[in-house]
Amino acid sequence: MTARRAAASGVRVIAIDGPAASGKGTLAQRLAAHYGYARLDSGRLYRAAARRLIAAGGTGEDAQAAVRAAQAVTAEELADPELGTDQVAQMASRIAAYPEVRAALLDFQRRFASRPPGGAPGAVIDGRDIGTVVCPGAAVKLFVTASLETRAERRLKELREKGLDSIKTRVLQDMRERDARDRSRSEAPLTRAEDAHLLDTTGMDADEAFAAARAVIDGMCT
Secondary structure, eight states: OOHHHHHHTTOOEEEEEOOTTSSHHHHHHHHHHHHTOEEEEHHHHHHHHHHHHHHTTOOSOOHHHHHHHHHTOOGGGGGOGGGGSHHHHHHHHHHTTOHHHHHHHHHHHHHHHHSOGGGOSOEEEEESSIIIIIOTTOSEEEEEEOOHHHHHHHHHHHHHHTTOOOOHHHHHHHHHHHHHHHHHOSSSOSOOOTTOEEEEOTTOOHHHHHHHHHHHHHHHOO
């Protein structure tokens, strides 16, 4: 299906939510390329704010400092390779619990969805609350998940490919704690939207997940 056909069918935004290392990022990137849509990894917004906060010596305990960092984030920062470190990821998860931080980054995401850059006919946005809070009216919503064990294995592989030394037990514990923070926060917790299609990628490789997601999207656009 072409991007032109998707746009004509009303698919302007594809919202993808799910926990860490579920495969949603890779899937979002491939779907955006396939349909000719712009892609935003909303998690990188929080990581960019976290990176700023860490650089300023912040610990994540001062909500106002976190808000100031979030308000200063620019689109150019989202390509910073330092956003992929585990330290930044953990800090991002902590400051994402602050309602004021989420509010500061909400407008950025909604502007992207309503006016995709580069003249793209639509947007693919992935994160934790895209289908429930950021774009509740998205034409297509996917909730991508996988078992904790599978996600920990993926995260460990990713860290080792970056040359970072880590052990599975620590990665597993960090992921368990991050899941708890994401699901239990009072503001925009990680949860599946009622109208989101569930895609469990446990046992799937990237190609299989891509094919499954395309089947859902194309099925809605015929």
